[in-house]
Amino acid sequence: MNPAATSVRRQLNPPPVPASPFPYNPGSLLSVMDLSVESVSRLLARTTALENEDPLVRDRILAKRRIALLFYESSTRTRTSFELAAKSLGADTTLVSSLSSSIEKGESLKDTGLTLRALGAEAIILRHSSSGAAWLLEAETRLPVINAGDGMHEHPTQALLDLRTILAHLRPGTAPVNAETLAGVTVSIVGDILHSRVARSNMLLLPRLGARVLLCGPKELLPELAAQAGPGIAIERDFEAAVRQSQAIMMLRIQAERLAGLQLDLEEYKTSYQLTGQRLAALAPTAIVMHPGPIIRGLEITAGVADGVQSTILEQITNGVAIRMAVVERALLAARQGGRA
Amino acid sequence: MTVLAIRGGHLIDPSAGVDAPRDILLKDGRVAEIASPGKLKLPEGAEVLDATGLMVAPGLVDIHVHLREPGQGYKETIATGTAAAAAGGFTSVAAMPNTTPVNDTPEITRWMQSPERHASARVFPIAAATRASKGEVLNDYAALKSAGAVAVTDDGHPILKDSVMREVLAAAARVGLSVIQHAEDTRMTQGASMNLGPVSFRLGLRGMPPEAESNLVERDIRLITELRESRAHLHVAHTSTAAALAAVRQARRSGLRVTCEVAPHHFLLTEEHVGLYNTNAKMNPPLRSAADRDAMIEGILDGVVDAIATDHAPHATHEKEVEFEHAPNGITGLETALGLSLRWLHREWKMPLGRVLSLLSAQPAALLNLKGRGTLAVGSFADVVVFDPKAEWTYRATESKSKAKNTPFDGWTMLGKVRWTVSEGRVVYNAAQSEERVWIDAPPVGRELI
Numbered sequence A: 001m002n003p004a005a006t007s008v009r010r011q012l013n014p015p016p017v018p019a020s021p022f023p024y025n026p027g028s029l030l031s032v033m034d035l036s037v038e039s040v041s042r043l044l045a046r047t048t049a050l051e052n053e054d055p056l057v058r059d060r061i062l063a064k065r066r067i068a069l070l071f072y073e074s075s076t077r078t079r080t081s082f083e084l085a086a087k088s089l090g091a092d093t094t095l096v097s098s099l100s101s102s103i104e105k106g107e108s109l110k111d112t113g114l115t116l117r118a119l120g121a122e123a124i125i126l127r128h129s130s131s132g133a134a135w136l137l138e139a140e141t142r143l144p145v146i147n148a149g150d151g152m153h154e155h156p157t158q159a160l161l162d163l164r165t166i167l168a169h170l171r172p173g174t175a176p177v178n179a180e181t182l183a184g185v186t187v188s189i190v191g192d193i194l195h196s197r198v199a200r201s202n203m204l205l206l207p208r209l210g211a212r213v214l215l216c217g218p219k220e221l222l223p224e225l226a227a228q229a230g231p232g233i234a235i236e237r238d239f240e241a242a243v244r245q246s247q248a249i250m251m252l253r254i255q256a257e258r259l260a261g262l263q264l265d266l267e268e269y270k271t272s273y274q275l276t277g278q279r280l281a282a283l284a285p286t287a288i289v290m291h292p293g294p295i296i297r298g299l300e301i302t303a304g305v306a307d308g309v310q311s312t313i314l315e316q317i318t319n320g321v322a323i324r325m326a327v328v329e330r331a332l333l334a335a336r337q338g339g340r341a
Numbered sequence B: 001m002t003v004l005a006i007r008g009g010h011l012i013d014p015s016a017g018v019d020a021p022r023d024i025l026l027k028d029g030r031v032a033e034i035a036s037p038g039k040l041k042l043p044e045g046a047e048v049l050d051a052t053g054l055m056v057a058p059g060l061v062d063i064h065v066h067l068r069e070p071g072q073g074y075k076e077t078i079a080t081g082t083a084a085a086a087a088g089g090f091t092s093v094a095a096m097p098n099t100t101p102v103n104d105t106p107e108i109t110r111w112m113q114s115p116e117r118h119a120s121a122r123v124f125p126i127a128a129a130t131r132a133s134k135g136e137v138l139n140d141y142a143a144l145k146s147a148g149a150v151a152v153t154d155d156g157h158p159i160l161k162d163s164v165m166r167e168v169l170a171a172a173a174r175v176g177l178s179v180i181q182h183a184e185d186t187r188m189t190q191g192a193s194m195n196l197g198p199v200s201f202r203l204g205l206r207g208m209p210p211e212a213e214s215n216l217v218e219r220d221i222r223l224i225t226e227l228r229e230s231r232a233h234l235h236v237a238h239t240s241t242a243a244a245l246a247a248v249r250q251a252r253r254s255g256l257r258v259t260c261e262v263a264p265h266h267f268l269l270t271e272e273h274v275g276l277y278n279t280n281a282k283m284n285p286p287l288r289s290a291a292d293r294d295a296m297i298e299g300i301l302d303g304v305v306d307a308i309a310t311d312h313a314p315h316a317t318h319e320k321e322v323e324f325e326h327a328p329n330g331i332t333g334l335e336t337a338l339g340l341s342l343r344w345l346h347r348e349w350k351m352p353l354g355r356v357l358s359l360l361s362a363q364p365a366a367l368l369n370l371k372g373r374g375t376l377a378v379g380s381f382a383d384v385v386v387f388d389p390k391a392e393w394t395y396r397a398t399e400s401k402s403k404a405k406n407t408p409f410d411g412w413t414m415l416g417k418v419r420w421t422v423s424e425g426r427v428v429y430n431a432a433q434s435e436e437r438v439w440i441d442a443p444p445v446g447r448e449l450i
C-alpha cells in the first residue's frame, strides 16, 4: 500500500450512524439491550414481589387492561406463559394467531397492528418468524410491544428467565444485581447458535452482569463472527472443553426448519455435542443444565440429563411465567409513569 | 427556437478544462457560444439567467436509474423520475430494463423515449442483455441499439452462466454496446437481506458475503481477458466491496476495458446504518463494512472509479413498511447525489470540485458514449446545471419530486443547491418555481453533432 493512500484512509471522517429512535414506547421490550442493568435488577425484584403477592391482590394490578397476543408462529410454551402471566395480573388477553383465521390473508403486520390498536389493545405481545418484526410493529403502532421471539433475532423474556434461573442457583439471595453479580461465572451456549434467538438474547444480556459466555457448536451453526456480537463472548469449538469451564450449560435444539439446505450429519453431531450423563459427571458435576425447549431427547441432550438433578428445565418454565408478569406489568405501567419519553 | 443566456456565473467544465468566470449562450438546444464575462452579444428575445455567485456546469449524467416504466407506475413514472433527476441537476439518465415487461425489445426502448412520457431529462434506455433477463437467450443488440439503447444489462439478475456472459460480451462488442453487470453470485445470497458480517449476525438476518460480488467481477474479468481482441467493454455496476474494486483496478492495469461506478450510499454508509431494520437502508448490493466503504472513498479519490451513479430505485411507501427481509431492495438517489458528493467528497475529503463534477457528468457520459453530454463545449447539448456551491440545505424526502420517499438521507445536510437545470436548452428545474413541470422534446435522433 502506498503511503498516500494510507494517509487518506487515516483522515477519513465518515458520516456518523444516527442514534436509534427505539423503543418509541417506554413499556416496550424489544431487545435485552432496551434494559439497563438497573432495569434488569428492578424487573427481577418486581418478579419476586409479584410471585409472592396474594393472588387476589395481584389480580387487580392490570384489571380489565387489554393485551393482545399476536402469534405468527405456533408456540404453546411461550404463548401459554405470557397468557398466564397477563391473566394473573387481571388483564384481558386476546389471542390472534396465524393458525386461526384472525390474521387476514395477506394483511400486513402494520395493518394487523393498527387494527388491534383500534380494537382497544393497550399492548401487543408478538411472536413472528421475521427478525425485526417487533421493531416494525412498535414503530407503526407506538404501543408497548413485547418481543416474544422475532425470527433468528431475539427472545428477551427467555434471557430474563434464564438469568433468574442462573441467579437462583449460582447467586442465591443476591438482590439487587449489578454489572459484577455474575463475575467468575461461565455460561456455555451449545448447538445451533446461528438460528437461535435465545442464544442472541442471552449472549447480549449475561455479559452485562459479569458472566463470560462461551459459544459452542460446529462451524455451520456457529460462524466465527458470532464472537463479535458483543463484549464477554468467546467461541469454544471443543464441547468438552466448554463444559469443563462452565457453571451453567445451555443446550439448544437443532432448528431443522431454518437449516435452509444446510447438510448436517446428526450422528456426528451427537458424538461431538450431545450432553450425556457421562460427560456431565466427568466434566461438570455441579453445573446447572438449561434448555429453552422444546427438547429433542436423545439428540442434543440425553433423557437422563434432561430429567436429572442438574437440570433446571422445568424451573426455567416456572420462572418464565414469573418474569413475564413483571414484563407485562412494566409494559402497561411504564407508559403511564414515564409519560411520553 | 428559444435562446437562453446564463451570465455572471463561474463555468466549470472539466472535460474542456474550463474553470473560470464565463457567460454562456444556448441556442436551438445546443451550446452556441462561451464568452468572457459581459462579452456575449445577446440576440433579440434571449432569456437571461443571472448566475452571479453560482457555478455553471454540464448537466449531470446518471448511468444507473430505475424509472419503473413500463409497468410499475405506482412506484415511479418516467415523468416523476426525471422530474427528480432535474431537481437533482441531472439532464441525462440511463434507465435500467427491469420494468414490466422487461425492456428487451426495440419497441419498449422507443416507448421509453417517446415525448409522451413527458420526461424532464433525456432518458437513455439500457436494454436487457437476455430475453426477459433470464440469462439464457441473447436479445438483438443491433436492433436495440438503433432504437436508442446505450448498453445492455440484466441488472438485478446477474448473468451466471459463463457461456452466456461470454456471448453477451462478444455480441455487444460487435455492435459497440457496453455490457453492465450487476455482480452478484446469487447462489451465495439466497434468502439474504444485508451484508454478511457481525451486524447481520446480531440482527439475525441472513447475509450476502462480499465474495458474492467479487467472485463474479473476477469471473467477468476473466471472460473479458479471453475476449481482449474484441474490444468488449465491461462496466461493473454499483461496486460495493474492496475486493471487487481491487479486481477492477488490476484489470485496468492490464489494459482491459473494464470500468466501474460507485453509488453515494456505498461511499457514505455502512452496514451499521441498517440500524434496527431500517428498510430504507436496504438495497442490493447491500451496505457493506467500514473497510469496504473506505475502499470506495479511496477508489474515488485515486481515480479507479469512473463514475458516481445513484442506482435510484424508487418503491412505494407500503412496500417498504414491512418486515426487513420482505422489503424490496433499493433507495432513491437522484436528488441527493450532488449534495452528498459536494458535502463529503469535496468538502470533507478535499476532492477538487471539477473532479467531483466530472464523476457526475463527463466520465459517465464518456463511459456510455453519450455524445455531446457531460460537457459544455460549443456544439454540445445545452444541458446545464447552475448551482450555489456554498449553500447548505436539508434534504426532506416528503418534498421529493419522485413518487417515492425511500431514502436513508432524509434530514441529511447537503452542500450545493441546484438553482436551475437546463435540458437541451429548456429550463426543466427552477428552484424558485419548483412546482412547475417542464418537459423536453423528442430525442434529437439523426441530428449530428457539430
Ligand SMILES: [Zn+2]
Residues within 6 Å of the ligand: B155, B156, B182, B237, B238, B284, B285
Ligand atoms: Zn443492480
